Amino acid sequence: MEAELAAIVGADHVRADEGALLTFSTDATPLERGRPDVVVFPANTEEVAAVLRVANERRVPVVPRGSGTNLSAGTVPHRGGIVLVLTRMNALKEISEGDLVAVCEPGVRTIELASAVAARGLLFPPDPGSQTTATLGGNVAECSGGLRALKYGVTRDYVLGVEAVLGSGEVIRSGGRLVKDVAGYDLRRLLCGSEGTLAVMTELTLRLMPAPEASGTGMAYFRELGDAARAVSRVLASGILPVTLEFLDQVCIGSVEDFAHIGLDTSAGALLIFGQDGDPASIERDMARMAEACEAEGATEVRLASSPAEAAEVLEARRAALPSLSRLEPLTILEDATVPRSRIAEMVAHIQEIAGRYDLKIGTFGHAGDGNLHPTAVLDPADEDAVRRAHAAFGEIFARALELDGSITGEHGVGLVKLRYLEQQLGADHVALLRRIKAAFDPNGILNPGKLGS
Numbered sequence: 001m002e003a004e005l006a007a008i009v010g011a012d013h014v015r016a017d018e019g020a021l022l023t024f025s026t027d028a029t030p031l032e033r034g035r036p037d038v039v040v041f042p043a044n045t046e047e048v049a050a051v052l053r054v055a056n057e058r059r060v061p062v063v064p065r066g067s068g069t070n071l072s073a074g075t076v077p078h079r080g081g082i083v084l085v086l087t088r089m090n091a092l093k094e095i096s097e098g099d100l101v102a103v104c105e106p107g108v109r110t111i112e113l114a115s116a117v118a119a120r121g122l123l124f125p126p127d128p129g130s131q132t133t134a135t136l137g138g139n140v141a142e143c144s145g146g147l148r149a150l151k152y153g154v155t156r157d158y159v160l161g162v163e164a165v166l167g168s169g170e171v172i173r174s175g176g177r178l179v180k181d182v183a184g185y186d187l188r189r190l191l192c193g194s195e196g197t198l199a200v201m202t203e204l205t206l207r208l209m210p211a212p213e214a215s216g217t218g219m220a221y222f223r224e225l226g227d228a229a230r231a232v233s234r235v236l237a238s239g240i241l242p243v244t245l246e247f248l249d250q251v252c253i254g255s256v257e258d259f260a261h262i263g264l265d266t267s268a269g270a271l272l273i274f275g276q277d278g279d280p281a282s283i284e285r286d287m288a289r290m291a292e293a294c295e296a297e298g299a300t301e302v303r304l305a306s307s308p309a310e311a312a313e314v315l316e317a318r319r320a321a322l323p324s325l326s327r328l329e330p331l332t333i334l335e336d337a338t339v340p341r342s343r344i345a346e347m348v349a350h351i352q353e354i355a356g357r358y359d360l361k362i363g364t365f366g367h368a369g370d371g372n373l374h375p376t377a378v379l380d381p382a383d384e385d386a387v388r389r390a391h392a393a394f395g396e397i398f399a400r401a402l403e404l405d406g407s408i409t410g411e412h413g414v415g416l417v418k419l420r421y422l423e424q425q426l427g428a429d430h431v432a433l434l435r436r437i438k439a440a441f442d443p444n445g446i447l448n449p450g451k452l453g454s
């Protein structure tokens with residue numbers, strides 16, 4: 001097969017040496033690995049289609065891959081086969097100020113698009129924490145979120161059109177640069193969050209917005225996480241839609257301070273970070289109202305950043321949560337159980353109780369405004385009992401999230417690691433429908449087999 005693949009993409013872009021097979025056997029998900037047979041780097045849609053035709057004929061698994069930053073083992077080739085790396089397809093083809101769209105290949109990194117459009121006074125809002133590394137193809141395939149999701153939505157809300165190659169090698173286009181277009185089923189939406197199981201996306205048309213004039217950032221400390229959660233409800237009920245509403249629990253505040261030394265109050269039970277963007281007058285009004293809401297719910301200290309440098313420092317506290325926790329122990333398991341925002345305090349209390357009962361260190365941070373929590377366990381992978389306890393604890397955390405009308409994943413995807421919980425959330429009929437949809441796109445089941453739709 002290697003020779004056939006080399007004839008399509010060129011011998012330099014087919015790798016079956018030990019180094020490549022090892023590199024592409026894992027992604028950012030801990031503890032999961034699988035050895036591919038070959039790694040292929042196509043340069044364009046025609047090459048992707050030709051590779052898929054070969055794989056389809058031979059019934060060889062194909063795992064599409066961007067930068068491999070996903071946290072659900074979505075790119076782990078656990079059934080071997082071809083890892084199809086799309087990072088050579090990295091052309092930012094067009095930025096249209098008139099149509100407010102960008103057209104690009106899937107291997108463009110999120111930050112490249114965000115910076116290129118910012119230079120023209122435009123905004124591409126989805127900003128996952130991995131934006132300097134992750135690709136737009138990966139963002140769309142996972143329907144990634146970010147710190148601005150509360151106000152601006154998630155990646156799905158910015159996908160206007162997709163070109164994609166089906167398991168058979170056929171090429172389709174769904175949507176385009178139109179704001180309104182209802183011709184046919186909305187397949188571009190179906191491909192958002194499809195995790196490489198339905199088609200390989202080869203071109204994306206993404207919606208842009210005018211950049212806001214300015215932004216404001218503030219922070220509030222609370223004795224208890226419940227007080228912070230009530231402040232979130234009060235802010236949202238007051239008619240403000242903030243651009244940022246993030247929280248850190250006490251474990252995270254402590255680990256961020258140890259790591260970043262930014263003067264956080266480590267005695268606080270919770271830290272809420274809030275922000276708004278828009279015109280300066282409405283920012284001033286909204287920031288004052290958010291500060292009042294925090295004070296009304298017993299904030300022990302509220303601070304509004306008075307300069308861009310101070311604002312960056314406040315946001316750094318949130319962005320440093322994961323890297324700082326991951327310094328505590330060699331193994332970090334980051335999850336993303338999600339609940340309705342009115343149930344955040346209850347969910348965090350469950351997480352803390354479960355962590356105590358399983359004798360685990362779990363810090364929780366996340367997007368308070370949209371109920372997307374990141375309980376993060378840190379442990380030693382050599383301690384097999386701790387690893388077993390962590391798996392059991394997360395099983396309980398997901399079950400609790402579902403009891404609270406939540407989800408097993410808000411933004412990181414199902415991948416390999418959460419497939420066993422999917423039916424618990426969706427039910428058997430729903431999962432069966434996913435399988436039939438998968439079969440329509442990929443009749444021989446070659447695309448990312450053993451994951452969504454399998």
Ligand SMILES: Cc1cc2nc3c(=O)[nH]c(=O)nc-3n(C[C@H](O)[C@H](O)[C@H](O)COP(=O)(O)OP(=O)(O)OC[C@H]3O[C@@H](n4cnc5c(N)ncnc54)[C@H](O)[C@@H]3O)c2cc1C
Nearest residue numbers: 066067068069070074129130135137138139141145196201
């Ligand atoms: C430090 C860190 C911070 C993170 N922060 C966030 C965050 O704030 N919000 C968030 O939502 N996620 C976050 N993530 C998770 C991850 O970065 C995102 O899921 C990201 O979108 C993955 O992009 P990628 O290019 O790395 O995709 P990969 O990991 O390579 O692939 C992800 C999935 O997409 C599929 N895929 C990739 N490219 C294509 C394509 N062209 N066509 C079809 N399928 C494709 C793959 O098969 C796989 O299922 C974070 C991860 C890390 C490590």
